[in-house]
Amino acid sequence: MINIRIYPVTEIETNCCYLVDEATGKSAVVDPGGKSEALLRQIEADGGNLDYVILTHGHYDHICYAKQLAEKFNAQIITGRHNAEFLKNPDLNGALIEGFPFEPFEADILLDDGETIKLGETEIEYLYTPGHTSGCGVFIFDDVIICGDLLFYRSYGRTDLPTGDDSSMIRSLKRLKSLDGDYTVIPGHGPVTTLEAERRFNPLMRRL
Numbered sequence: 001m002i003n004i005r006i007y008p009v010t011e012i013e014t015n016c017c018y019l020v021d022e023a024t025g026k027s028a029v030v031d032p033g034g035k036s037e038a039l040l041r042q043i044e045a046d047g048g049n050l051d052y053v054i055l056t057h058g059h060y061d062h063i064c065y066a067k068q069l070a071e072k073f074n075a076q077i078i079t080g081r082h083n084a085e086f087l088k089n090p091d092l093n094g095a096l097i098e099g100f101p102f103e104p105f106e107a108d109i110l111l112d113d114g115e116t117i118k119l120g121e122t123e124i125e126y127l128y129t130p131g132h133t134s135g136c137g138v139f140i141f142d143d144v145i146i147c148g149d150l151l152f153y154r155s156y157g158r159t160d161l162p163t164g165d166d167s168s169m170i171r172s173l174k175r176l177k178s179l180d181g182d183y184t185v186i187p188g189h190g191p192v193t194t195l196e197a198e199r200r201f202n203p204l205m206r207r208l
Contacts, residue, residue: 002122002141005042006186009034010061015188017146018042021120028052028119030139030146031188032069033061043073051119055079056148057136058086059161060095060102062188067105076108078117080128083135084110092133092162111137129176131169132157138176140183145195149188151176154202157188174208 005018010033017030018039027050029039043050050073053066058079063086070077079087086093088104095102109117113128124141129150136157138147149157150172159166182196198205 002119002144004144004186005039006192007036007039009036009039009065012061013189014061015186015190017186019119020046021122023122024120025049026051026120028054028075029069030054031056031062031148032065033059033063035065035068040072049073050075052117053077054124054139055083055087055107056138056146056188057133058083058093059133059149060090060093060098060100062148063087063093064095064100064102067103077105078109078111079107080126080135080137081110081112082128082130083107083133083137086133086135094161113137127175129172130163130165131159131172132164133161134163134165134168136172143181143183144186145176145179145183146186147176147188151185151193151198151202151205152187152189153191153193154198156202156204170204170208173205177205177208 001022003020007016009016014033019028053070090096111126116125132149185193
């Protein structure tokens with residue numbers, strides 16, 4: 001079982017998630033798009049150890065503090081294989097357009113669809129879900145989905161940025177909708193929701 005704390009970062013309040021495995025204390029941070037002093041203090045309070053920096057996709061507001069965070073705590077960076085180029089290319093990740101400070105970097109571990117990692121005693125599954133970008137993926141554990149900018153509360157990710165694609169977005173949302181059971185959904189921005197609520201009330205999900 002993983003405990004989760006959310007720290008909004010950047011001017012557009014990206015949901016940066018701090019994950020701690022209850023049984024072992026092993027920890028990870030998902031989508032550190034900017035520096036959070038509160039998050040850093042919490043990591044230090046928990047012993048100053050961080051195992052992974054996990055990235056759902058490669059937009060600047062989700063990755064721009066990943067390299068610094070990983071280096072500070074000697075953590076490994078994990079993302080989907082199709083996201084690798086976004087970590088090196090400011091034209092793709094939007095940092096150049098937004099004027100956001102960005103230093104290219106590479107992931108230590110690249111995941112393919114359906115692969116898993118272990119955070120302590122908890123298994124985390126990666127699903128490749130392109131649409132918002134060609135490199136997007138979601139991470140599933142316990143009864144939680146951290147979905148980046150795929151699905152939002154009563155909405156979904158935009159597809160008009162580089163490598164975004166409407167058809168891929170629809171396929172990825174259908175895949176999420178078809179998962180068995182209900183999940184807490186933590187989107188890349190905005191309020192936490194549930195998969196069942198989005199199946200019932202999200203205008204696009206209802207039509208799929």
